[in-house]
Amino acid sequence: MRVAIVGATGAVGHELLSVLEKSSLQFDELLLFASPRSAGSTLTFKGQELTVQATPEGAIDADVILASAGGAISKAKAPAWVAGGAVVIDNSSAFRYDADVPLVVPEVNGEAALRHKGIIANPNCTTAVAVLAVAPIHREYGVKRMIVSTYQATSGAGQKGMDELLEQTHMVLHGKDATNDVFAHPIPFNVIPHIDAFQDNGYTKEEMKVAWETRKIIGDESLKISCTAVRIPTLRTHSEAITLDLERPATPQAVRELLARSAGVEVRDDPGGKLYPMPMTASGKYDVEVGRIRESLVFDGGIDLFVAGDQLLKGAALNAVQIAEYLQEHGALKGKQRA
Template identity: 80%
Template sequence: MRVAIVGATGAVGHELMQVLEQSQQRGSLKIDELQLYASPRSAGKTLPFGGQDLTVQVTPEGPIDADIVLASAGGSVSLALAHQWASEGAIVIDNSSAFRYDADVPLVVPEVNGPEALKHKGIIANPNCTTAIAVVAVAPIHRKYGVKRMIVSTYQATSGAGQKGMDELLTETHKVLHGQQASHQEFVHPIPFNVIPHIDAFQDNGYTKEEMKVAWETHKILGDDSIKVSCTAVRIPTLRTHSEAITLELEHPATPDEIRELLGSAPGVEVRDNPGGKLYPMPLTASGKYDVEVGRIRQSLVFDGGIDLFVAGDQLLKGAALNAVQIAEYLQEHGAIKQKAGV
């Protein structure tokens, strides 16, 4: 398979290369060629892949000659160029929010709605990180018990704002520890030892776009607009892995044991739920992990037969790079990649 990464030098680009390498190593994807693209500023850099040093090129403003384009260079770049990249047959798996709500563009979490990927018209959207992590745990519950209401509060890591977000947390925390004032550039306010309930732009209804994405994208991925979803999205001073407290009202009552058993066999989920053993989802243990950790499973105190749970998922992986590569793997497994002549 011939793969291209657009945005290769960013935090997600870095993870994409690692996840691709791991996919190749376990015999899932066979990467015949990897093209790396980034902004002119980063062009010329070399990045190691499969024992070779690959040179980063400037993102093309035309078709990309590859089977799969993994795009993670931001919404405006994708909006302007993704259709051109795809114009000669490449399938673009786009990590931005540019196309997620287009009726023509499948929004895919392979464990949840993989078959949707096969309906693409050149572009497949990778969901918002918070949503991708939540639905891996919520989808099996919805299928079996019917989710009526879903209330989410997030604990989002600085790498949600890319490598620069992590760098800012580290640099500014260092300053604070040495008695200096923290400044800020990537975040709206200083992030060290702070909590910022503001991610992405505010909408007219008082919710941020990040919060609305969780509602919009949960509806689209689960294929059910009737679920009432709300979210409070909060940036906290962690490096990677988004955590989420989720309260679910269910159509059919469920017990915590039933949910534990259900999620125990759910793909992409690691049930980590042993309070006595001090086991529950945390960034410390979920970071770098493919599976989303799910724990603190307990009976809701506000909805009869409802369920509360806590999830932690590495948003650079399941929330971004891993999910994108899993979409590529899904397409390959289902014979949906017509590899070009000459490869």
């Protein structure tokens, strides 16, 4: 079986290589694609140097294509990849809201992936991190309302986002004014409540993605969700403060126990021991940290909690590879016969 990565040289591409090295996914060959500018460069995979090729115009001779080169490229090229016989696991938002494209977090709705018609969408990173904590609570207690405030890292904008934070912070520490190119305003020591484009309703697209995608993954269109998405000067891992109004009352201890036996989650909730979710501890970790689990003071029987998840991993690369693993484990990924 042959796996291809499109967008291999970006921040998520880098993580895809690293996650694939440790993955249980069985495949014979890995192809790497990126923009023509990166063609000819090499990346190391399991000790071997692999050469990056320019993404071709038409089909790619692979069984699984992990696409992470942005929405425009996915939109333009995925139909040809599917026509060529590949299953496309797409990290962009290009197809997430199409009715016949499953939007999948394997721990939550893996079975949806089996109903694909060639394309499977990977959710927005903020959604993927939140839904790991919220889905088990929804199954057990029925979430009616969900209020989310995010603390999003600069790597949400890729490697260039992290570079801008580091370079501009260096400028500020040397007494110079910070400038901005990637972000809407200078990011060092600042907070920017603006991620992705503003919609007519005053919410950003990033905020609406959390609402739209959480409902689709959980499979409950009645769920009410309000989000404030905020960029802060961190490098990686998105944190989120979440307040939940529930159908059936929960206690913090019951939620702690529920999440402790839920896949993809690490309960990190010992305030006395100064243990709670933080980018410092969640970065590089596959599991999403969940803590600060406490009774809501605004909803009877509701729950407040705080999550931190490495959005380059669970929010992107890891989730994509886990979708491929899920397909293979369920016999839904068979390599083509090649000469």
